[in-house]
Amino acid sequence: MSPAVTLIGSPVSPYVRKVLACCAIKGVEVKVDPISPFLGDDGFSKISPLRRIPVWIEGDFTLCDSSAIVQYIEETRSGPALWPADPKARAQARWLEEYGDTRLFDVLGWKLFFQMALKPHFFGGETDQAAVAHARDVELPEILDYLESVSPQEGFLFGEAVCVADFAVTAACMNLETIRVRVTADRWPRFAGLIARVQDTPLGNLNRLAGRLMRAPLEQHRDLLPEFGLAATETTLLGREVRRGPMTAN
């Protein structure tokens, strides 16, 4: 039997939700330490050199990066496949996962969510309104146009079965609700439809959890996990001071 698995990181992070959704599909039980990466202690720096979440811990095996983690889950666990079987579809799925994790998250996560929510409420800084306006009105629509062009009218990106790419391109869009930016169905009908259908997969429950966590004080986060079918770890890597990782944007 494999050792118990701990996943470090708050499900507010789309990367953490991507991994948890894959665990749900494969039936892998994990305990979650729902810390913000900005509040990790020295132990967190040791296991995550970039001070990023998620981190997977399984006995003495520790692994950073959501893409490395989901690949590892696919290779070590039975159950439904996390990627399509056809090599070309599989390769495209990896590309869309990369696009979601990098370009989409750069704009949604760093330029919008960070500037509008984290910077003023968590770091005590001022929102850069010009950067927000450019990200929201120029960069984001370009990204959504591209995602619209690859989204199907029905089903998921690569057919009937949901895959990692569906999670990667939709999970971060959920965080948009908190900053009142919407993927509207009149302009991006296929992509809006995909987001809605992914809500009926294991990611939907995790998105609802993230919404709940975003409205709750940090000290309540561990206690909210069981309501959404997740167990919290007995110990935590939560520290006291706010710290930025070595690659954090302004």
Ligand SMILES: N[C@@H](CCC(=O)N[C@@H](CS)C(=O)NCC(=O)O)C(=O)O
């Ligand atoms: N490529 C990484 C990105 C993870 C990532 O950037 N996570 C964010 C949370 S949504 C984080 O930990 N940010 C803290 C930082 O960069 O300082 C992955 O796929 O796991």
